[in-house]
Amino acid sequence: MDIKDAITILASIGFICSIITFIGGFRMVRKTDHHGEPQMHKMNGYITVIVYVMLATLAVSLHFKVLLILAWFIGFCVHLFKLFLVKKGLAVRYGGYMGGMLLIVWLVVIFTHLPK
């Protein structure tokens, strides 16, 4: 297994986490009684951000390009903005859109990290 395979596996884990987080967040918005769902959503969310940062570090260290750094940074900003909205109590109103955006970010990540 070389570094490219490792990146693909890591990207896959991140993608899975982002989907789980998205489903959890979506259900939290709709449902009122939930046992442990906010904690689950929070945990998956933080794992997703950590995986994202790891991937970004690996990708930039392999190919140091300004555009690449910019793309990863924009993706990271989307994550941060989502967190910001949640902290401001706007999760119910805008959380769904932001979650969708995060899912799109992760789709781009997974497609760009397919084995090449």
Place this chain on the structure above:
Amino acid sequence: MILFVIKAGRAAALKALHFTYGKSSPVVASRGSFFLPLTIFILLSITFILTEFHSIADAREINVPDDYSAIQSAIDSAVSGDTILVREGIYSENLSVDKPLSLLSIVGAERTHVEANEAERPVIILRATEGVTIRGFTFKGSNAAGIFLYNVSAANINGNIATGNHTGIRLEHSTGNTVTSNTTIENMEGITLAHSNKNTLNDNIASNNSEKGILLYYSNDNSISKNTTNDNLWNGITLWSSHRNSVSDNVSVQNTYAIVVSDSKDNLLSGNREMRRIYYLLPVVLIYIAALLYLIEKKLFFLYYSRKSKGRQA
């Protein structure tokens, strides 16, 4: 015209020699002491050059179907160095070339088709020759090969289309040939090199073939660069028992396997873009895995927090 110049040159040279050493007048001899040897030298040089390059200067252009209705008839009548220009049309022939000549289409491969008259033979076979150029044809309908080079060197196969054959372009026991900008689609194999060394495969398309795009076996020191091998049923590029080949900057997408190197050593693979067909399904598979994991995780969290809340209540 050229022959006339040669003859005129020779005659002038002889005349000058005769003039110098035969009936030269004292006036001319004194004045021409410098000019005459120079004239002789120039004329002799021209004669020599023209005589030396007589064979090249004598190369002809043969037009098909103007001079010959069949391409093979033109090839048979041609001598080394001739150029055969073929007009657009559909020619039902199996061609055989065994002398260095250029076979060029006038309007390009899209409108100049050569179809195998006998499907068991290659549409065009180059045999035991060197320096042949084949450019701008569509070769199709052979159970052997569209273009077949056997024991050929320094040939230039450029801008052709090979489709509906067993193998689009096949090189066997051939060395130092250049295969560029050809399209081999919907054959069984796109381009095959067997026991062939030091050839250059550049900027070709070997796609939609029912087996392999580019296949090398027992072939060494070849350069395979900037080719596109997409949508082949098996491998994009295959190296089998082939050593020291350079495979660079190729695109190999949507094959079962992109680049396969087997029983080969010292091959240089760089800058190739590969993507196996199955990986396109990966995100879909991951979504299913994620949905399943969500249900499991939710159950676990539910159990944990239910017990926790019960404990608090108790």
